[in-house]
Amino acid sequence: MLLEIQSKIDEKIHSYEDGSKEKSFLQKFKNSLSSISNATQLISQLLKLAKDFGLNIEDILKIFK
Numbered sequence: 001m002l003l004e005i006q007s008k009i010d011e012k013i014h015s016y017e018d019g020s021k022e023k024s025f026l027q028k029f030k031n032s033l034s035s036i037s038n039a040t041q042l043i044s045q046l047l048k049l050a051k052d053f054g055l056n057i058e059d060i061l062k063i064f065k
Contacts (some may be wrong), residue, residue, distance in 0.1 A: 002033050002042075012063060022063055025053040 009030045014021035029049050036042050050060050 001039075002036060005042075006030060007031055008064060021053045021055060024057055025049055026063065028053075050057070 009026050013023060013026045013030070016026070029046065032045050032049070036045060046060070050056070055063075
């Protein structure tokens with residue numbers, strides 16, 4: 001599951017400009033994947049980072065669409 005998410009991030013990250021909140025979010029999320037060991041941690045980290053970068057649920061859905 002984590003490898004699929006990492007692949008999706010790699011696919012999407014180039015769609016955003018350097019310095020954008022979306023690209024910064026994806027970079028930080030990708031870097032945190034190695035410390036995630038279960039689905040609860042994954043969701044928690046995703047939501048925490050989204051909040052930190054000022055992204056809402058619609059933004060996250062658009063990123064991973």
